[in-house]
Amino acid sequence: MTVTGSPYRDRMRRVLDHIEGHADGDCSVETLAGIAAFSPFHFHRQFGATTGLPVARYVHLVRMKRAAYRLAYRTDRITEIAFDAGYDAPDAFARAFRRCLGRSPSAFRKAPDREPWHAAFAPLDQARNQSMPPPFTVHDVTIQDRPAIPVAIMTHRGDLTTLPATIQRFIAWRKARGLKPKDHATFTIFHTDPRTTPPAEHRLDLCVATDRRIEPDDEGVVAGLIPGGRCAVLRVIGQSDDLEPAALFLYRDWLPDSGEELRDFPLHAQRVTFFPDVAEKDAVTDLFLPLR
Template identity: 65%
Template sequence: MTEAAIERYKARLRRVLDHIDRHLDGDLSLAALSDVAAFSRHHFHRQFSAALGMPVHRYVQLARMKRAAYRLAFGKSGSVTEIALEAGYEAPEGFARAFRRLFGQLPSEFRKSPGGEPWLAAFAPFNQARSKLMTPEYHADQVEIREMPGTPVAVMEHRGDPARIGDTIRRFIAWRRGAGLPPSRSATFTVFHDDPRTTPPGECRLDLCAATARAVEPNGDGVTAGLIPGGRCAVLRVTGSSDDLEPAALFLYRDWLPASGEEPRDFPLYCQRVRFFPDVPEHEAVTDLFLPLR
């Protein structure tokens, strides 16, 4: 089999994954997905499992559960029953049992306090399966150098294991709502002070930021005023999941920066969350990654 033939085969499977992302509320039966791939219905389930390492129905279940988990943890509306129906369950009881097997918590418990490590463990097989076909490739012509203005921000610090970031995100979302700074009116940034590959989990530091020119009133949530300084930045747009931005960051540091002749500026790597999952399907999420330059 030639490389071109292999790539065409993978492209048909990628078309299936893209279809699943776009149609989580639609017909994702084996028959429907085999038609999307233009594979025989008699063989598609084996082809999918061989390529991704899990059956079609399990992949679809995890894709729907991931959206459900995000809506429970970070959404501002939707009852557990509504979220259960969106996830493909006819009754909330079945959804609750499946959710508890996956996360070790009932949906109502998870909504109040999402567990970070069970979350990561639950979706590790799903993310690993996707990475076999959906890992993005980056090229130098995707990097744009921009002159960025200084941006005053409200900052909530996260200090410690990145696996626990979900709780900090929930608290930051609640503060933003109370302060009248929703993402639709206030740009959302994350500043990465440390490299999680080389920093012990308990010592990792990152800042969740919302752009605002207003004074940050004293509060009990630990939100303070900050500034993302202006200056030249190399910008790489990441489309799709932003669960792991390390491949994009690695490309900037390992491949783009040495060949560019540029020098980093004395401010950490940061990103702007332009479009969020699950507000948009995961394949439509957009994150801009900024490497500050001199």
């Protein structure tokens, strides 16, 4: 059974938005059924038909994903993360986290591994994509003339399974220098295509906007420049860890009929708001395709 009518999708979208925005609050079946305007009995069936997951499983994965991001990229205490994930005791949270990710919270924080991490949350992402595909249209793309932006760059090379460790180093480096995201924009430059590039040859740059003098250091951070010029811009809301659908839309759907030509600089993104600082549905990423 598949739900295709837009009224039902709209009702389920409100439910998914509530779960993501209140992962540490009330996500009871009664509350979610009320948001969807179904009886609890019919809500169970409708939710499963729309997402392919039971309600409790979906809520659990949303909470675990937020916990994983906080463990990897924030310095929140594990006890605090456990309470926010709905557990009264850190031990209970640790057991649940190990079942989900295969490692204890403390071990995961020290060395997050992208492959099991993404595998654990693949059912959650599939459920969202199955029921709520990204609504990109040509009207979502704008053309902007962008100024040149001086940046500090930390490059990740090699298999993307080790990318979380590079992100951890990048966050620590900029934090030590007071380059806060609210004052210094965050960018990612994509030099290679994960679909066609051998894992060992992947390259992307993690960047923070700054006009400070950057001296090369032990972390490999160097000064760089995102050149100014015309760009096609697509705003992506939610799921900022998977920009492939948006990138494919720009290259495959928008560009051929646009009459535009590409400039010799890679696709890049500005991270406007970050998950887990905001609910995943509220994460905002602007994707830039440089044009002549």
